[in-house]
Amino acid sequence: MSGTTQQSVPFDARPLTEPVDRADVKRFSDELSRRFPSGTGAGAVVAVIVIVFVGVMILGFGGLILSILLMVADADGASGAGFWVSLGIAALVIGAAVWGVRAFQGQRRERQYRLDRFARANGMSYLPSLGGPALPGMIFGLGRARRSNDLVRGEAPRFAEFANYQYTTGSGKNQTTHRWGYVAIRLDAPLPHIVLDAVGNNTIFGSNLPVGFDKDQRLSLEGDFDRHFALYCPQGYEADALYLFTPDIMARFLDHAGQLDVEIVDDWLFLYTRREVSTLDPATWAWLFSVVAALIHKLDQWGRWRDERLAAGTGVPRPIASGHHEAPAFSAAAPLTPPPRGVAEPGRRLKRRFSWFGIVIIAFVILQFVLQVMGVLD
Numbered sequence: 001m002s003g004t005t006q007q008s009v010p011f012d013a014r015p016l017t018e019p020v021d022r023a024d025v026k027r028f029s030d031e032l033s034r035r036f037p038s039g040t041g042a043g044a045v046v047a048v049i050v051i052v053f054v055g056v057m058i059l060g061f062g063g064l065i066l067s068i069l070l071m072v073a074d075a076d077g078a079s080g081a082g083f084w085v086s087l088g089i090a091a092l093v094i095g096a097a098v099w100g101v102r103a104f105q106g107q108r109r110e111r112q113y114r115l116d117r118f119a120r121a122n123g124m125s126y127l128p129s130l131g132g133p134a135l136p137g138m139i140f141g142l143g144r145a146r147r148s149n150d151l152v153r154g155e156a157p158r159f160a161e162f163a164n165y166q167y168t169t170g171s172g173k174n175q176t177t178h179r180w181g182y183v184a185i186r187l188d189a190p191l192p193h194i195v196l197d198a199v200g201n202n203t204i205f206g207s208n209l210p211v212g213f214d215k216d217q218r219l220s221l222e223g224d225f226d227r228h229f230a231l232y233c234p235q236g237y238e239a240d241a242l243y244l245f246t247p248d249i250m251a252r253f254l255d256h257a258g259q260l261d262v263e264i265v266d267d268w269l270f271l272y273t274r275r276e277v278s279t280l281d282p283a284t285w286a287w288l289f290s291v292v293a294a295l296i297h298k299l300d301q302w303g304r305w306r307d308e309r310l311a312a313g314t315g316v317p318r319p320i321a322s323g324h325h326e327a328p329a330f331s332a333a334a335p336l337t338p339p340p341r342g343v344a345e346p347g348r349r350l351k352r353r354f355s356w357f358g359i360v361i362i363a364f365v366i367l368q369f370v371l372q373v374m375g376v377l378d
Helices: 022-035 042-072 078-121 238-244 247-256 282-304 356-373
Strands: 125-131 144-154 160-169 176-198 229-232 261-273
Touching: 022 078, 078 125, 078 144, 160 282, 176 238, 176 282, 247 282, 261 282
Parallel strands: none
Antiparallel strands: 125 144, 144 160, 160 176, 176 229, 176 261
16 A cells, blocks of 8 residues: 555556556466365356356247247248257357356456556555455445455555455345445454444435444534534443544545545444445545555554443543543542453444334335235235
8 A cells, every 4th residue: 555554665556557468367367266266267157057058948949939930831841940040049149158258257357467466566465255254344244145356455554455345135036236345444452333424425315324323323523524424433432432533533534535434343444335446447546545544544543542441440531532621530549550452342333223114114015915815906
């Protein structure tokens, strides 16, 4: 990351767009297949099976339909002509589909090659795919078939991961694949669960986040911050949120991350967006690197935060928000032992909002089923 690695590696986006050697791409793809045999060719295998199945169906049903049509027209050699015509159509369909799959696989291999070279050029590493990432953010515990793709990781001055993520909900015709881009930054210590819901990326239906939070946990902040973010923190942790989100931190979020949703949970900071994060677009990477660079050095002060609820009776003062000048009162009889790292139970997770909309939809489906069984809808 530009300005964030220990050797201050300059930002280099050339591998994303400069010409590549096809032989180098093939060698890289072969090496990637050896390193990750379970995740690189599965999609192609499934696609080939589907193509063959479709071709057989066209051959069988197409030949039958053409034979019937020719027989109705009383044409000589109807059965044989129908077979050969359907065979030709099936061959064309299979050939076109195979070409499409090969072209897609070629583009995918080139994309992986470019992202790997881009990561190396910027002092980072590349991982093509990771199933079920063990991250505590709100998007990682939903649905099934959870997978991060095209992961670009940096280790210094702190761990940061850029990736695309997807999970699936529903089944059958109601199945939906949800896609996100995220940046995950490792913090020095666990912090209270705090969410900054960016106003700028909301829809006409409200927040674009996959979960909602109890409005009693909404904390209003000074200045223009409320116009750009809705901040949620656990009840009782308002002063801690003010300690963490000092005016300079708030200014950096406003200037650089105004279109990103932010979540702090355990010892992680997540930035979420509905667009791809790991991409071949140099402008997107330049923006993301500037966001992380603007935030990452300010996060050092967060590592000094401690939850006084874990050291009740020790005389440790509550952290004072920036701009407050009250002197903390210490107990002369209590030892000045600092609290351990961690967050007390009430601050570890925000309370989620109860969704009446979901209940109404479920009740409507059940009512429709009952009325159909009773014959009322008939």
